[in-house]
Amino acid sequence: ICYRLDYYSPAELARIVKRSAGILGVEIDEQGAAEIASRSRGTPRLANRLLKRVRDYAQVRAAGRITAQVAADALAFFEIDELGLDSMDIKILEALVRTFRGRPVGLTTIASAVGEDPSTLEDVYEPYLLQKGLIIRTPQGRQATPAAFEHLGVSLPAQK
Structure with a gap:
């Protein structure tokens, strides 16, 4: 049996990011979750990894709250561009x-x-x-x- 998995949509990934943020105790708004999701290559594992990196950045530079701007700044800092390219x-x-x-x-x-x-x-x-x-x-x-x-x-x- 051969299974082929499709990539997740940005909306699905944003829900995953929001849920993971709740588990991690991170304050994140819808736009912040969407920003992380849009650069996650359609993969939940990568979305969660990026969330943790953005969380660390936000704790140091943005009082721990993740907005779209904080997420964009953090991802730029980590050299992840708007297409999710590293x-x-x-x-x-x-x-x-x-x-x-x-x-x-x-x-x-x-x-x-x-x-x-x-x-x-x-x-x-x-x-x-x-x-x-x-x-x-x-x-x-x-x-x-x-x-x-x-x-x-x-x-x-x-x-x-």
């Missing part, structure tokens, strides 16, 4: 966009460029980047999409 995701996109100028690149070449194991790239980072439409897999290798260039604020290379 520093390694950005390194991968930077390599594909800037180093390889949007050309198709093999997995091991990308792994060498960012200092990560190829299987970790393929199993951990690539699925989310594919889901978000930031990279594609071609027979020649992985390639940044126009959305990746836009996300990084880089102009598309001229077509030859």
Whole structure:
């Protein structure tokens, strides 16, 4: 038997974050929960991990209360962007966009460029980047999409 699990919606994740905040004794408003949920890659485990990091930030910088602004500031501090990309995701996109100028690149070449194991790239980072439409897999290798260039604020290379 093979099961395929779908990602959770932001609304479902926001409910999970609110419930977890209650269990942790953290004061959080709806917008704060939604901000954390929107950057959780559709995964409750990640939503709860981000909640704990935001809670720690809020305890030091915001009297322990999590609002949308506190959550956004905390996630920016921890280098989690508005799409839920972390520093390694950005390194991968930077390599594909800037180093390889949007050309198709093999997995091991990308792994060498960012200092990560190829299987970790393929199993951990690539699925989310594919889901978000930031990279594609071609027979020649992985390639940044126009959305990746836009996300990084880089102009598309001229077509030859």
